[in-house]
Amino acid sequence: MPVFWLSLLIVAVAAVGFVLARGRALAAVDGDRRHLHSLPNYYGWNAALKVLTPAFALLFVWLIVQPIWMNTQIAGALPDTAVSEDSTLALVMSDVRRVADGLDLAVAQGIISETNAAAIEAGATDVRGVLAQAGVALGSDVDPTVLAAAQSYRSLSGVGDAAMTVAVLLLALAGMGWALRQTTAEFRARNVVEQGVRAMLLFAASIAILTTVGIVFSLIFNTVEFFRIYPASDFFGSLTWSPSFGGGSELGIWPLLWGTLYISLIALLVAVPIGLFAAIYLSEYAGSKVRAFAKPTLELLAGIPTIVYGLFALLTVGPLLLSAFGRDGLNWMQAGTAVMTAGLVMGIMLIPFVSSLSDDIINAVPQAMRDGSYGLGATQSETIRQVVIPAALPGIVGAILLAASRAIGETMIVVLGAGAAARLSLNPFEAMTTVTAKIVSQLTGDADFASPEALVAFALGMTLFIITLGLNVLALSIVRKYREQYE
Incomplete structure (x- = not known):
C-alpha cells in the first residue's frame, strides 16, 4: 500500500479510536461526565495518541531501514563480474534501482502487466524500449545481471511494503485496543x-x-x-583548482575561498549602506503610515527565490554592466558573468536582512537616551550620529555578520551571475566561482563517492560550515551582549 494511503488509514483508525474511547468513557458513568476524572475528549485523545504515535514511529523507521536492508541484500547477491573496471558498486546499484523503478512505472501505466514485469526475459534492447515508454531513459543497455537484480529488488520491495502495511496497521489497532481497555471513570x-x-x-x-x-x-x-x-597539505596549500575525474586533480581550496569572500565583500558593500540608511530612515524619520507601507515592502525582497535573483543577474545586471564596462565602454569586462554582477545582485538580496535587523535594534535603543540628547540641545541628526548609532552599533555589527554568513552560503546567484572560473584575481569584472558553486558541480550526476573529486565537496562544505558557524556565533554573542546592556 502506498505510504500516503497508509497514513490516511492510520488517521482513520485514530479517529475511530477517539470516538470509541470517548463514548466508552461516557458509558462508564451513564452519561454523567461529572463522575469522570477528565473531560471526555481527553479519553478520546488518549486513544488517538496511542494509535498515531507508535504507528507513525514504526512507519518512519521502516521507511529508513527497508531501503538500506534491500541495498545490502541485493549488493551482496551481485556477482563480482557485475562491477566492471570503469564502474563501481554504487553506480551498479543506481542502475538496479532505476530499472526497478522503471518497471514499476511501466506496470502502473499499463505498458506491461505485473506478470510480464516479474518474468521479463527479453533482450536488453526490449527492456530499454519498455522503460523508454514509461519515461525512464537509460544511458546504456541493460545488463542481464542488472535486470535480474532489479527483479529481485522489486520482489523484496513488494514483500517489504506488504509487511510494513500489516505491521503498522496491527500496531495501530493494538494501540486503540490498549486505550479502550484503559478507558474507565478513574483513568x-x-x-x-x-x-x-x-x-x-x-x-x-x-x-x-x-x-x-x-x-x-x-x-x-x-x-x-x-x-x-588526498593530502590535506595539498588541499590547503595549493593555489590551483583543477579537478579531473580521470586522475591527476589539483584540489586547492584558495581560489574558491577567494571568490567566495570577494563576492561576499562586494555584496556587503552594497547591502550594508543601503540597508543601514533605510533602517535609520524607517526608525527615526518615517511617519507611521510610511513605515507601515515601506517596511513590509522592503522585506518582500527577502521572500524572492534566489533562482529569480540569479536570472536577474544573468539577464539584466550582467548585460547592463557589460554595456558600461565592456568593449563598448571602458573595455574592462569581457562577459556578463563576473564577480561584480553576482556581488551587486547578492547585495540587493541582503538589503532586507540588514535593514530589518538594524531597524529592530535601533528601535530597541531607549527613548530616554534620545530625550537626554535633545535636552542638551542636540539636533535630530546629531542625536542619531552621536547617540543612537553608537548605542545600537553592537547589534548592527551582529546583523552585518549574519548577512555575511548568508552571503557566503549563497549558490544560485553565483552559479548564474559569477561564472565558473576558479582563479585568484583582484579584477571584479572577471568571472570567478565560489565554494558552494563547486560543491554543486562536483556532486552533479552519478558521483563516485570513492574518488577524491567527489569527496572534495564534503571537505569544501566542512570548511564553509566552520566559517559560517564562526560568523553566526560571533554575531549572536555580540547581539546578546547588546541586549544585556540595553534591555
Missing part, C-alpha cells in the same frame, strides 16, 4: 495526554539539534575519508 486521561503532548513538543524541539548533529557527523566522516586519500 487519569488528562495527565496521560498532557505528558504525551509534552513529549511530542520535546521531540519537535530536539529535531533541530539532532539535524545539526547529523549534518556535522556526515560532513566529518566524508571529510576524513577525503583527507585519507
Whole structure:
C-alpha cells in the first residue's frame, strides 16, 4: 500500500479510536461526565495518541531501514563480474534501482502487466524500449545481471511494503485496543495526554539539534575519508583548482575561498549602506503610515527565490554592466558573468536582512537616551550620529555578520551571475566561482563517492560550515551582549 494511503488509514483508525474511547468513557458513568476524572475528549485523545504515535514511529523507521536492508541484500547477491573496471558498486546499484523503478512505472501505466514485469526475459534492447515508454531513459543497455537484480529488488520491495502495511496497521489497532481497555471513570486521561503532548513538543524541539548533529557527523566522516586519500597539505596549500575525474586533480581550496569572500565583500558593500540608511530612515524619520507601507515592502525582497535573483543577474545586471564596462565602454569586462554582477545582485538580496535587523535594534535603543540628547540641545541628526548609532552599533555589527554568513552560503546567484572560473584575481569584472558553486558541480550526476573529486565537496562544505558557524556565533554573542546592556 502506498505510504500516503497508509497514513490516511492510520488517521482513520485514530479517529475511530477517539470516538470509541470517548463514548466508552461516557458509558462508564451513564452519561454523567461529572463522575469522570477528565473531560471526555481527553479519553478520546488518549486513544488517538496511542494509535498515531507508535504507528507513525514504526512507519518512519521502516521507511529508513527497508531501503538500506534491500541495498545490502541485493549488493551482496551481485556477482563480482557485475562491477566492471570503469564502474563501481554504487553506480551498479543506481542502475538496479532505476530499472526497478522503471518497471514499476511501466506496470502502473499499463505498458506491461505485473506478470510480464516479474518474468521479463527479453533482450536488453526490449527492456530499454519498455522503460523508454514509461519515461525512464537509460544511458546504456541493460545488463542481464542488472535486470535480474532489479527483479529481485522489486520482489523484496513488494514483500517489504506488504509487511510494513500489516505491521503498522496491527500496531495501530493494538494501540486503540490498549486505550479502550484503559478507558474507565478513574483513568487519569488528562495527565496521560498532557505528558504525551509534552513529549511530542520535546521531540519537535530536539529535531533541530539532532539535524545539526547529523549534518556535522556526515560532513566529518566524508571529510576524513577525503583527507585519507588526498593530502590535506595539498588541499590547503595549493593555489590551483583543477579537478579531473580521470586522475591527476589539483584540489586547492584558495581560489574558491577567494571568490567566495570577494563576492561576499562586494555584496556587503552594497547591502550594508543601503540597508543601514533605510533602517535609520524607517526608525527615526518615517511617519507611521510610511513605515507601515515601506517596511513590509522592503522585506518582500527577502521572500524572492534566489533562482529569480540569479536570472536577474544573468539577464539584466550582467548585460547592463557589460554595456558600461565592456568593449563598448571602458573595455574592462569581457562577459556578463563576473564577480561584480553576482556581488551587486547578492547585495540587493541582503538589503532586507540588514535593514530589518538594524531597524529592530535601533528601535530597541531607549527613548530616554534620545530625550537626554535633545535636552542638551542636540539636533535630530546629531542625536542619531552621536547617540543612537553608537548605542545600537553592537547589534548592527551582529546583523552585518549574519548577512555575511548568508552571503557566503549563497549558490544560485553565483552559479548564474559569477561564472565558473576558479582563479585568484583582484579584477571584479572577471568571472570567478565560489565554494558552494563547486560543491554543486562536483556532486552533479552519478558521483563516485570513492574518488577524491567527489569527496572534495564534503571537505569544501566542512570548511564553509566552520566559517559560517564562526560568523553566526560571533554575531549572536555580540547581539546578546547588546541586549544585556540595553534591555
